[in-house]
Amino acid sequence: MSKRYEVRLAGSGGQGLVLGGVILAEAASIFDGKNATQSQSYGPESRGGASKSEVIISEGEIDYPKATHIDLLLLMTEAAAEKYLKDVPETALVVADLDLVPTAIPDKLRSVKIPITRLARETVGKEFVANIVALGALQELTGIVSFESLKKAVLARVPKGTEELNLKALSVGQEAAREYDGKNIPH
Amino acid sequence: MSDEATKPSGTVKFLSGNEACMEGAIAAGCRFFAGYPISPSSEIAEKMSGRLPKLGGKFIQMEDEIASMGAIIGASLAGQKTMTATSGPGFSLMQENLGFAMMAEVPCVVINVMRGGPSTGNPTGPSQSDVMQCRWGTHGDHPAIALSPSTIREVFDTTVACFNFAEMMRTPVVLAMDEITAHMREKIVIPPAAEIALINRRKPALQAGETYYPYEAGEDLVPPMMNFGEGARYHVTGLDHDRTGFPSAAAEVQESLHRRLVDKIERHLEKLLLFEHHRTEDAEVLVVAYGSTARSAKRAVEEARAKGVKAGLFRPITLYPIPEKQIEAAAAHAKRVVVPEMNLGQYKLEVERILGKGPAITGVNRVNGEPIAPSLILSAILGD
Numbered sequence: 001m002s003k004r005y006e007v008r009l010a011g012s013g014g015q016g017l018v019l020g021g022v023i024l025a026e027a028a029s030i031f032d033g034k035n036a037t038q039s040q041s042y043g044p045e046s047r048g049g050a051s052k053s054e055v056i057i058s059e060g061e062i063d064y065p066k067a068t069h070i071d072l073l074l075l076m077t078e079a080a081a082e083k084y085l086k087d088v089p090e091t092a093l094v095v096a097d098l099d100l101v102p103t104a105i106p107d108k109l110r111s112v113k114i115p116i117t118r119l120a121r122e123t124v125g126k127e128f129v130a131n132i133v134a135l136g137a138l139q140e141l142t143g144i145v146s147f148e149s150l151k152k153a154v155l156a157r158v159p160k161g162t163e164e165l166n167l168k169a170l171s172v173g174q175e176a177a178r179e180y181d182g183k184n185i186p187h
Numbered sequence: 188m189s190d191e192a193t194k195p196s197g198t199v200k201f202l203s204g205n206e207a208c209m210e211g212a213i214a215a216g217c218r219f220f221a222g223y224p225i226s227p228s229s230e231i232a233e234k235m236s237g238r239l240p241k242l243g244g245k246f247i248q249m250e251d252e253i254a255s256m257g258a259i260i261g262a263s264l265a266g267q268k269t270m271t272a273t274s275g276p277g278f279s280l281m282q283e284n285l286g287f288a289m290m291a292e293v294p295c296v297v298i299n300v301m302r303g304g305p306s307t308g309n310p311t312g313p314s315q316s317d318v319m320q321c322r323w324g325t326h327g328d329h330p331a332i333a334l335s336p337s338t339i340r341e342v343f344d345t346t347v348a349c350f351n352f353a354e355m356m357r358t359p360v361v362l363a364m365d366e367i368t369a370h371m372r373e374k375i376v377i378p379p380a381a382e383i384a385l386i387n388r389r390k391p392a393l394q395a396g397e398t399y400y401p402y403e404a405g406e407d408l409v410p411p412m413m414n415f416g417e418g419a420r421y422h423v424t425g426l427d428h429d430r431t432g433f434p435s436a437a438a439e440v441q442e443s444l445h446r447r448l449v450d451k452i453e454r455h456l457e458k459l460l461l462f463e464h465h466r467t468e469d470a471e472v473l474v475v476a477y478g479s480t481a482r483s484a485k486r487a488v489e490e491a492r493a494k495g496v497k498a499g500l501f502r503p504i505t506l507y508p509i510p511e512k513q514i515e516a517a518a519a520h521a522k523r524v525v526v527p528e529m530n531l532g533q534y535k536l537e538v539e540r541i542l543g544k545g546p547a548i549t550g551v552n553r554v555n556g557e558p559i560a561p562s563l564i565l566s567a568i569l570g571d
Contacts, residue, residue, distance in 0.1 A: 022201070022372060025201065025372060025373075026201045029373070029374040030199060035374065036374070037371055037373045038371065038372040039367060039370060039371040039372070040370060041312075062373070063482045063483070063486040063489075064482050064483045064485075064486045064560070064561050065367065065371050065373070065479070065482060066367075066558055066560070068560060068561065068562070
């Protein structure tokens with residue numbers, strides 16, 4: 001059994017977390033040449049309602065495609081924080097939207113709060129690229145996929161005419177996360 | 188070897204199970220889809236509606252699942268390879284016409300992405316609760332072929348196999364997927380067309396002036412099939428019928444028809460059985476699991492082995508007909524057998540029937556819309 005790297009992206013329907021997971025998994029599997037699975041759970045609503053997207057990345061075969069021991073948790077709503085902070089192992093890194101997740105992340109966890117959605121809205125100009133801003137930040141913080149592969153994966157998935165916007169979102173996310181290099185992530 | 192020679196052939200994609208199912212159907216030659224979208228199978232209809240018209244095929248959104256089944260039966264009689272896709276409530280509605288297709292021996296493929304039931308149940312959560320419905324959903328003794336894939340590549344391959352088995356056996360074939368397999372995405376290498384073996388229905392070889400009997404079978408028990416519009420008029424009915432296709436109430440006609448419909452599966456059994464053994468050679472604890480649950484089970488088996496427990500996994504890909512001899516062989520050294528499934532023990536009943544009073548058999552069952560985690564199966568393997 002090879003080491004698995006488990007990512008959970010949690011928020012609400014309409015935040016683009018399923019697509020975010022697909023892009024992250026494609027960066028890992030198609031462009032970085034590893035194995036990856038992406039799966040999700042969702043409610044009957046297309047917007048609102050809980051949404052969860054999980055990505056498993058491994059050099060080896062991935063049997064169970066769902067997360068069992070999270071390495072990286074992205075929280076995009078308060079409801080997601082309430083639901084998923086409970087069973088996060090202490091080794092995990094938690095990244096939360098600064099404005100949308102007012103809850104304090106427990107001190108025992110490594111965590112970072114970034115105004116992901118605000119950056120998408122104000123700096124990039126479109127709130128709907130918050131998922132791509134988040135991916136830029138997650139890449140910078142973990143290096144779980146290479147930036148080049150992530151860029152290719154974004155370009156392969158986003159609608160025609162939005163390439164510039166999405167690449168900008170990726171850089172804005174990367175930039176926002178840059179102040180925390182691996183060692184500086186507060187406990 | 189040159190780079191060219193070592194390069195994997197085929198197209199690398201990152202697809203969901205539902206997308207891979209559509210690709211498999213297209214590769215198998217399906218050019219007619221009739222359906223009524225229903226979660227968690229909807230993407231199959233959606234993708235077919237985009238792809239089929241570009242290939243000169245037909246996509247029809249029907250008024251309901253009863254009509255969907257009727258449409259794919261009609262189009263198959265006219266010579267097309269046909270498919271529909273549904274989930275629990277729709278699968279229930281299809282049962283009557285599924286029986287018709289079995290009785291009238293019309294090849295077609297039904298994709299059932301299982302969701303929790305009965306009734307509308309849980310539309311978005313995973314389930315494996317239609318296993319027995321795949322076998323006994325329609326009334327009467329009848330043939331049944333149902334496959335259940337675990338990986339995205341296997342969704343592609345089993346969808347192709349469904350069409351091959353349907354054409355070979357002249358009977359409907361069901362692909363029973365669970366929501367995890369249907370919606371999960373992973374890397375898949377789609378093989379080039381030249382590497383995909385396809386089977387097409389055998390047509391009659393008639394001499395000039397010879398009458399075509401649509402239900403006259405030879406040694407292989409599968410009658411050659413002439414498509415409508417290819418020369419002979421013939422009758423198709425759900426009533427008991429003789430070799431002409433017209434109804435008959437003669438006792439010997441009924442007896443031989445019903446026996447042949449079931450016996451033809453038995454006659455071709457070996458070709459229909461797809462399965463995987465994983466570390467079963469010396470397994471003292473055998474896990475029998477299928478679909479996405481088999482992925483959890485594989486992990487649990489590896490974890491048990493790491494603790495020194497001789498565990499193994501037998502994974503039926505063909506759920507029906509059941510790989511009975513293979514299950515017996517896998518359980519040869521088993522003191523205990525664990526059957527995890529997202530239902531209340533449907534396939535466990537089959538395993539109990541096959542293994543009789545041999546090893547102790549335990550189920551690991553979940554019907555809460557959540558997958559069965561490897562830890563739950565591991566506990567059962569360890570006997571905790």
